Amino acid sequence: MSDYLIGVLSNIGMIAFLALSAYVLLVTGSISFGQQAYFAISAYGSGIATAMWGWPLWLGMLWGAALAGLAAALVAVPTARLHGLYFAVATLAFAEMVRLLLQMLTWQIDVDGTLIGPMGSEGFREIRYIYAHDISAVQFMLLIYGLLGLVVGGLTLMERTRLGLALRMIGEDEIPAEALGVNVAACKIFAAALSGIIAGIGGALYAHLITYIEPALFNVMLGVHGLAYGLIGGLGTAVGPLLGVVLDIGFLESVRAFAGYRMIVFGGLVALLLIVRPRGLLDEVTVHRIVRRLIRSDHVAH
Amino acid sequence: MLVIENIVTAYGKIEALRGVSMEAQEGRITCLLGPNGAGKTTLMYTVAGILHARRGSVRLQGQELVGKPSSEIVRRGLALVPENRLTFPEVSVRENLIAGAYLRLTRDKAGVAEDLERQLVRFPRLRERINQDAGTLSGGEQQMLAVARALMARPRILLMDEPSLGLAPLVVEEIFRTIHELNAEGVTVLLVEQNAHMALQIAHHFYLLEQGRITFSGVPGALQEDEVIHRAYLGGSGASSH
Numbered sequence: 084m085s086d087y088l089i090g091v092l093s094n095i096g097m098i099a100f101l102a103l104s105a106y107v108l109l110v111t112g113s114i115s116f117g118q119q120a121y122f123a124i125s126a127y128g129s130g131i132a133t134a135m136w137g138w139p140l141w142l143g144m145l146w147g148a149a150l151a152g153l154a155a156a157l158v159a160v161p162t163a164r165l166h167g168l169y170f171a172v173a174t175l176a177f178a179e180m181v182r183l184l185l186q187m188l189t190w191q192i193d194v195d196g197t198l199i200g201p202m203g204s205e206g207f208r209e210i211r212y213i214y215a216h217d218i219s220a221v222q223f224m225l226l227i228y229g230l231l232g233l234v235v236g237g238l239t240l241m242e243r244t245r246l247g248l249a250l251r252m253i254g255e256d257e258i259p260a261e262a263l264g265v266n267v268a269a270c271k272i273f274a275a276a277l278s279g280i281i282a283g284i285g286g287a288l289y290a291h292l293i294t295y296i297e298p299a300l301f302n303v304m305l306g307v308h309g310l311a312y313g314l315i316g317g318l319g320t321a322v323g324p325l326l327g328v329v330l331d332i333g334f335l336e337s338v339r340a341f342a343g344y345r346m347i348v349f350g351g352l353v354a355l356l357l358i359v360r361p362r363g364l365l366d367e368v369t370v371h372r373i374v375r376r377l378i379r380s381d382h383v384a385h
Numbered sequence: 386m387l388v389i390e391n392i393v394t395a396y397g398k399i400e401a402l403r404g405v406s407m408e409a410q411e412g413r414i415t416c417l418l419g420p421n422g423a424g425k426t427t428l429m430y431t432v433a434g435i436l437h438a439r440r441g442s443v444r445l446q447g448q449e450l451v452g453k454p455s456s457e458i459v460r461r462g463l464a465l466v467p468e469n470r471l472t473f474p475e476v477s478v479r480e481n482l483i484a485g486a487y488l489r490l491t492r493d494k495a496g497v498a499e500d501l502e503r504q505l506v507r508f509p510r511l512r513e514r515i516n517q518d519a520g521t522l523s524g525g526e527q528q529m530l531a532v533a534r535a536l537m538a539r540p541r542i543l544l545m546d547e548p549s550l551g552l553a554p555l556v557v558e559e560i561f562r563t564i565h566e567l568n569a570e571g572v573t574v575l576l577v578e579q580n581a582h583m584a585l586q587i588a589h590h591f592y593l594l595e596q597g598r599i600t601f602s603g604v605p606g607a608l609q610e611d612e613v614i615h616r617a618y619l620g621g622s623g624a625s626s627h
Contacts, residue, residue: 245490252484255473259531261435262467263538264459264488367475368518 096227100285102312102324104278112254117174120181121151123301125283126290130210148283155279185298206297238321317363319370386411392441403597416588418617433465464540474520485537504533525556542573
């Protein structure tokens, strides 16, 4: 496998976490433009843990994702009652706040004779854990996809439970959901925390693969992409957002013919799909149809 | 069975309900009439725990409901069929129905399956559409679905908020026949309606809500009925100046 291909696949995998985190909120009916904040919080949190405190990677990632989940839950408490545009603006404002705070964050300590740590807008270098521990690009890619598999599997299982039904009910209409006895506020805070954790896993992986992060990477365009992947790929299943990421990074960014025009094509694609298929390529109807066909062919096979 | 006393519910500084008191007696159909903006839906949301009362009390069989979460209210046997039906449009008819039994989904699978079957017997049209998304149903079918979904919670009292809204006359008759049947089976009904003529045909008792206050209470067939109907449609007492 070429380095280039490994790089593209790793990118797809990491951004997929961001797309899935936006998807979890989309399912509950909330459009967030701020998931990049949780990606950033965990990127910094896990980077600080491994590069400055010398923690092992798994613990650093756990810490980063937990921080991101906690931040998301805290944001959800005051924003749970906001809808539509108001929620979108609130999440966007929070994410910009996080980015600006990271620009001010300067904290370096001496690690084996070098100063390491975030340097405001100049960023945070030398998050070298995977190089110091001889983890190859292929191994790291497998780690990305292993975790991604766990998250997608977990979300798919969750969608079949009572909690999954409750989240979808809230996404459809909060009033009848509340009338049927769903604790809407608690479910929304749970969904937000879950989305923060998922974005956090992606952010932690990102910091360690790239080894250098800066606040400017986590600007609003990252959040817009994360959101758009779900809208393109579809809201019927957790696989939908992955399809969106593959289409954008795997196809638009990697095919040379689109070079320089990627954003134009991407923007056009989003606009077109919102008109033609407002709930994405893999929307609920398509997913039902596919599932039913799979069940039928299963019956035939037996 | 359901006793509402001096309920005040406000949106910010605006009091939509300004001390409402009324009662729904066990085994009966109680009807709440009133013009647009009188506060009928606000009252239904307050009783169901979706909105929170600022003052006052709602008691179901003697137990206070104000301040309780909606889950507790549903558990005590109160179910709301919201105005405009409010089904889950991108979710199948089956899942919509199952959602009605949300609180006992994990504990009582057999009971939920039984209740589902019972609703499909009652509303055969829903069985034909069981795998369709609720959003693809006609208005009347969606109203049936909303009623069936509420019944999945096994309510002792059913609150129905304008079930006839926007439906063809024949469908409205079907809905009212269903309400009548349910009542005959022992379900207490609190019915909010603008279609006063239809509602008064099946109601045992009715109230008139105007500008956040109960302004009239009586039994259908009383002398004042014409005026009440007039006010239910038009609001204000000016309608009586003939």
